[in-house]
Amino acid sequence: MAITLNVNGRAHTVDVDPATPLLYVLSDDLALRGPKFGCGLGQCGACTVIARGRAIRSCVTPVSTVEGAEITTLEGLGTSANPHPIQKAFIDEQAAQCGFCLNGVILTAKALLDQNPKATGPEIRQAMSGVLCRCFVHTRMVRAIERYRDRGTR
């Protein structure tokens, strides 16, 4: 079945089973590297994308349910040459080891701060409570998120 997706500002039409999780379409049909398969169960965050302004788990989201929605993936934010301020904050804090979780960490934090630009520490923790980093770069990642939140005030 043909489904049109709006990803990072571009329309893509793909022919897939409408029950296919969005992640597979992004990774395999659109060859995007940002969203990643971590668990396939919506438990770890690696597959996160922002759709309709909210962070969602693309591994458990049937592609048909986001047809027509604005979808943003990690590569939709910025590039190495011109990173988005939240990506810049992670670079400045050197907040990664293997980097596999970064997609979920950055997009979950961005969706929160888009909605609630002055989110407090407990609010950030609440938003991040379903996101894993198995290298445990927690201290740096929290600093990077706060640096991005506070960017206008320093």
Place this chain on the structure above:
Amino acid sequence: MKRYTRDARAALSAAGFSRRDFLKTSGVLIVGFSAGRLTPLAQGPRTADGQLDSWIAIAADGSVTVFTGKCELGQGMQTSQTQLIAEELSVPVSRIRIVQCDTSLTPDQGTTSGSQSHPTNFNERNLAQAGATAREALVELAAARLGVAATGLAVADGVVSVKHDAAKKIAYGELVGGRKFNLPLSPQARRKPPSEWKVLGTSVPRVDMAAMVTGELEYVHNVRVPGMLHGAVVRPPEVGATLVNVDEQSVRALPGVVNVVVRKNFVGVVAEKPWQAMQAAARLKATWTPGSGLPSQAGFYDYLKTQPARDTLVVNSGDVDQKLKEAQTTIRATYFHPYQMHGSMGSSCAVADVTDGRATIWSSSQAVFGVKSAAATMLGLKPDDVHVIFTRGSGCYGINGADTVSYDAALMSQAVGRPVRVQLSRKDEMAWENYGFAYVIDERVGLDASGGIVAWDHESWSPSLGGRPGYNQPGNIVTGMLAGFPPAPFAARTPAPPPSGTFNNGSNAAPSYVTGRVGSAAGGTGTVASERVLTHTIRSPFFTGPLRSPSRLQNTFAHESFMDEIAARVKADPVAYRLRHLRDPRLKEVVSAAAKAANWQARPSPRSNASRSGVASGRGIACCLYEGDNGYCALVAEVEVDRATGAILVKRFVSAQDCGPISTPDGMKNQIEGGALQGMSRALGEEVSWDEKKVTSIDWRTYHSLTLGIEVPTIESVLINRPSGEAMGAGETTITLAAAAIGNAVFDATGARLRQVPFTPERVKAMLELRIAD
């Protein structure tokens, strides 16, 4: 067809290795085009690793390509190795590209593991020696070209110039660009001393950071090959079950299904798309025998002590029983550590193309040369016909599923004759990986009248099965075993032969406080001369393998918790009591440095005003010399314990670490911080669970990793730099100490001793109640 990773192709191209003609005449003659794809020109051995050209190539434009057998696992090796060459060659970091762990291109440096990459490539050998040899060779070439003695030349930014006439200069690209050095590594080549370092010793940002945060980095999960299909595995439903039959028709009509692949007990489904493959794997009708049954988890630690074992004596002074008998006091305690898992963030993935009697495998294995020969064995190919290309994976922390999924992809590709990509499901990753070892550890000491330790007796029981496959043991991991290859045999041995050779504390089986005397030399870090360390290895019902700080972590949890118990018994300050029994000055220094930085208040534990209700706070310390010779570290933990819930909140870690000369201070801190928190997660929640037939910790609901929603402790790191020393590992030190430091802090806060990992709230409450009942 693509046969190298994008990074490798870019690096090769930058080094001028893009045309066969060029290569034939001038380049490093190890790669070239053949039938439209890059392949080794010669199918024989690569350039001998003692040759400079095996390690470094300089292109005509002066860019440098480095070939290394130690790869980036997230620990920062790509950046620090780039720094090493930037320093030794006086070339900007931005002009250096690294080709990591490609069996056709790079030296075989074994496995990237064991905190050995820094020692291997940064001391006076291997990559460091190659860098120094290249610099000296380039200066010699420049001296000849410029007609000036080498001593009159200076090097900066890849240009050799005359010291007193800077106008006279020549660039590396002009000297050797695109041609071979044809030189052996020179043992006499002089490394730049740390006093001259400009790049090493500085916190160069991770060279891969921007690509990671923008989603540009290619992981093995992103490798796409023309004509590629997708495979999914079907593992047995129970441990030890074997295949009776497979009903291929049960999935034949499903969309996209190409083939069902069976090889002995290995079963996989290949489809056009990954979602189709996973759906088909879930619906495939396969019949299996009942499993072999599993020992009860509740009684597992008792079970371990009753099984046939392979016994090893690490050290034995022969007088321990006598000294214990004579001692004023003896103390004993038993510690328990569960199986834990690597639990990589991304389930493991690989791509294989096995066609026309040749195989190319894109793998995030830590040991590409091992995959090459073990996969050749499984596929019935010659090792020379198997090419394995390291491609970045999710952080592995040891042998996760990277090797096994490489076999999965290779078996399925061979069966269907097309390239196949396989990514494991979360359950298949977690239920069948090689777990970190469970342990039961008995500790016993004798004390003299002054409260000093006069004898230390350590005895451990630990289950083991399989492990790293090495070059010829594919059955050490699940796919190899399912395909019909046995794991390394288990051979019981009792009693243990006496220790021989020299003291080897590679597993930290001996505590830091013993002398470690084997033969005439005492290789340990402590003062206790009456010592016995006896280990029992039991055949494990599950595969096991190295998980970050394998055995070192479990042994150190027991040693450092027990040292705290002894100090408490004699009412000594835990720091002072440790120092009293240590003799290695560097270990003593990290203990003192961590205590000082933590503003440690010297007093015995537990704190005397420990209340019996509400939230209690305390501090604990632990220390070790990792692997007996590979990194000094001490870690202080400060905790709060909620007596009502049993919850532990770690508020602060303070570490002090001495790993010789520091290459990348911020990278080292990143490892220290991640290690402390990963250690905290393992101490507080992580435990593999099973029922009578199968593993039941199969996802993030049933295996408990701390999320990013926790209140993160502050972490302070004291880095002790030893510019003139040998490089040691820095990646596995704090993780080794976290459980003991936290447990000791809980004891300080509450008087309750935690002897079983993980320290779940239920276990903490149980120990608190025991304490109140005292």
